Amino acid sequence: MAKPQYKSDYIHGYTNYTTQTRSKYSSNIRPAYVKRRKTLKRKTNPLALLLNILLAALFVVYVIPVYYNNVTRPFFTRANKYPAVKTDIVNIAFPTSNYLHNSHFMGMNYLQKTETAKPQMQKLYETYSMTALESKLKNLVAAYPSLKPSIYVWDYESGKHADILSNEVFATASIIKIPVLIQLFRSIEAGAIKLDDKIAMTDYYRSEGSGSLQFKGARAVYTVDELARVMITESDNSATNMLLAATGGMNALNQSLRKWGMKETRINDWLPDLAGTNVTTAKEMATLLYNIDNPSFLSLNSREKMIDYMSHVHNNRLIHAGLPKDAIFIHKTGDIGKMLGDAGIVYTPNGKKYIVVMLVNRPYNSPQGKDFIVAASSLIYNYMVNTNL
Numbered sequence: 001m002a003k004p005q006y007k008s009d010y011i012h013g014y015t016n017y018t019t020q021t022r023s024k025y026s027s028n029i030r031p032a033y034v035k036r037r038k039t040l041k042r043k044t045n046p047l048a049l050l051l052n053i054l055l056a057a058l059f060v061v062y063v064i065p066v067y068y069n070n071v072t073r074p075f076f077t078r079a080n081k082y083p084a085v086k087t088d089i090v091n092i093a094f095p096t097s098n099y100l101h102n103s104h105f106m107g108m109n110y111l112q113k114t115e116t117a118k119p120q121m122q123k124l125y126e127t128y129s130m131t132a133l134e135s136k137l138k139n140l141v142a143a144y145p146s147l148k149p150s151i152y153v154w155d156y157e158s159g160k161h162a163d164i165l166s167n168e169v170f171a172t173a174s175i176i177k178i179p180v181l182i183q184l185f186r187s188i189e190a191g192a193i194k195l196d197d198k199i200a201m202t203d204y205y206r207s208e209g210s211g212s213l214q215f216k217g218a219r220a221v222y223t224v225d226e227l228a229r230v231m232i233t234e235s236d237n238s239a240t241n242m243l244l245a246a247t248g249g250m251n252a253l254n255q256s257l258r259k260w261g262m263k264e265t266r267i268n269d270w271l272p273d274l275a276g277t278n279v280t281t282a283k284e285m286a287t288l289l290y291n292i293d294n295p296s297f298l299s300l301n302s303r304e305k306m307i308d309y310m311s312h313v314h315n316n317r318l319i320h321a322g323l324p325k326d327a328i329f330i331h332k333t334g335d336i337g338k339m340l341g342d343a344g345i346v347y348t349p350n351g352k353k354y355i356v357v358m359l360v361n362r363p364y365n366s367p368q369g370k371d372f373i374v375a376a377s378s379l380i381y382n383y384m385v386n387t388n389l
Contacts, residue, residue, distance in 0.1 A: 119261025121291045124283075127159035133383045134162045137376060144372045148361040152282035153380055154290070156353040158389045162380075166283040169264050170359040171276030173334025174210065174235045175343050176267055178288055180244055181309070183256055184228060185302035187247045195225040195305075199242050209272035211236025232309040232332060237271035244270070261287070274336050282357040285343045289355050292345075310344065317370060318342040319356060322377025324349075338362065340369035346381065354384050 133153065141149055141164065152166035187193045201213060201220045208214060211234045213222075224246070227239040244253065250267045257265050265284045268277040291297045292306055310330035313320075319342040320329050331344020343357040358376060362369035 119259070121260040121262075121287060121297060122294050123261070124154055124161070124287055124290055125159045126154070126161050130155075130160050130162045130383070130389070132387070133380065134164065136379055136383065137162065137164055140372070140376055140379060144368055146363055146366065147368060147372055149372065149376070150282040150357075150359040151376065152286045152355070152357045153384075154286055154355045155384065155389055156355075160389050163283070166286075166357075167264075167281050169279050169281055170341070170361065171273075171336060171339040172265075172278045172280045172285075172359075173273070173276070173336040173339055173341060174237075174240075174271070175280065175285060175332050175334035175341050175359075176271075176273075176278045177231055177235065177240055178285065178332050178343065179253060179257060179262075179265065179267075180240055180247075181228060181232060181306055182288060182292070182298070183247050183253050184224070184243055185298060185306060186256070188224075189299055189302060193224060193246055195223065195228075197224045197246075198222065199224065199227065199246060201238065201242070205238055205241045205245065207237035207241055207271055209237045209274075210234065211238055213238040228305075229309055229312075233312045233314055235313075235315065235333065240271045260291075272336070276336055276339060280359075282343075282359055285357045285359075286355045289343060289345055289357070318373045319344060319346075319358065319377040322374045322379075323381055327381070337364045340373065342373060346384075348381070348385055350385060352384055354380075356380055 130153070137151060141147070149164060150166055150168050150170050151162065151164040153162040155161070184193070188195065198221045201216060201218065201222065203218065206214050211230060213220075213230060213236050222239070222242075224243065227236075227243050230236040231239040231243060244250065244267075247253070250270070254266050262280075262284050265280040265288070266278070268279075269275070292303055298306075307330050310332060311328065313331055313333065315333045318333055318340070319331060323329055323346065326349045328347040329344050331342055334341045334343075339359065339361055341357075341359040343359075344355075346352075346354050346356060348354075356377070358373050360369045360372060
């Protein structure tokens with residue numbers, strides 16, 4: 001091959017070489033490429049195409065409108081296409097809330113922590129057990145084998161106490177009216193209700209059992225003060241239900257009990273609760289009584305009103321019957337046939353002051369329940385007054 005004379009000859013020779021090379025490789029590759037494209041090309045199935053079009057049409061006509069009307073539109077407009085159908089999302093997500101809850105807010109039940117970091121009520125300051133008194137009480141219990149009593153006695157001055165099954169859960173009967181009364185005056189102090197507010201009696205609140213309001217005419221109107229007084233002095237169940245509703249109902253009271261520090265005391269039914277589902281322990285009821293005197297929990301005005309009610313209880317046949325006439329007793333009794341109880345604070349003539357709570361399970365309406373409480377009250381009083389604690 002002759003050597004090029006000029007630069008242009010170099011360029012011309014390179015171009016010819018490139019063109020020849022490209023043609024060479026193209027001639028080897030292109031036929032295979034064309035053949036591959038022909039093998040990949042498929043014929044369209046008219047039946048499959050028709051079926052796809054039909055399915056798409058059905059989706060547009062039937063599925064999209066239903067989804068829009070029942071999901072999309074209600075979600076953005078908050079409209080319910082079927083107002084007769086009520087869907088409770090909370091109960092769907094948490095179905096146990098109907099029967100497993102301890103709090104209530106804006107119409108919904110829910111569980112909350114059962115203990116607060118610092119209970120609002122003060123605990124009883126206990127020092128030593130009064131073993132001699134406990135021994136005497138146990139001997140008395142042995143004389144009444146058909147009964148099962150729970151007893152707690154606590155001395156204000158020394159902190160000494162006597163304990164017979166005081167942490168065991170018992171039905172409260174009408175003794176539950178003590179926490180209802182406390183809840184009422186806590187609500188008054190919070191400004192949620194006033195003593196001179198008026199509440200009308202309706203058949204919804206009317207309740208059988210103890211109390212005279214059940215026999216009053218429909219739409220009779222009472223002040224909160226009147227209701228609180230008959231709730232305690234007459235143990236009126238209708239008045240209790242009216243005040244319980246006015247302070248938030250059962251769930252609100254249970255929530256308060258948890259905040260106060262009560263672990264076992266709770267209300268599960270409106271009064272009269274003959275089944276005994278409202279429960280407490282003797283020691284927790286004693287703690288509730290102790291905090292009536294707690295100035296950081298209740299004001300002096302509230303305390304005076306509550307003591308006024310509780311010092312005029314008509315039923316004086318239980319603990320009160322075992323005390324001398326010159327002793328002062330503020331209390332609340334309870335009786336549902338299978339359980340008889342009394343809880344209060346005793347002020348003795350010599351200046352002693354002690355809390356006593358008795359809850360007694362008995363054969364239905366057995367008079368032995370009353371006899372035991374009177375005898376135990378007399379025994380406790382004589383020990384507290386005559387023993388140097």
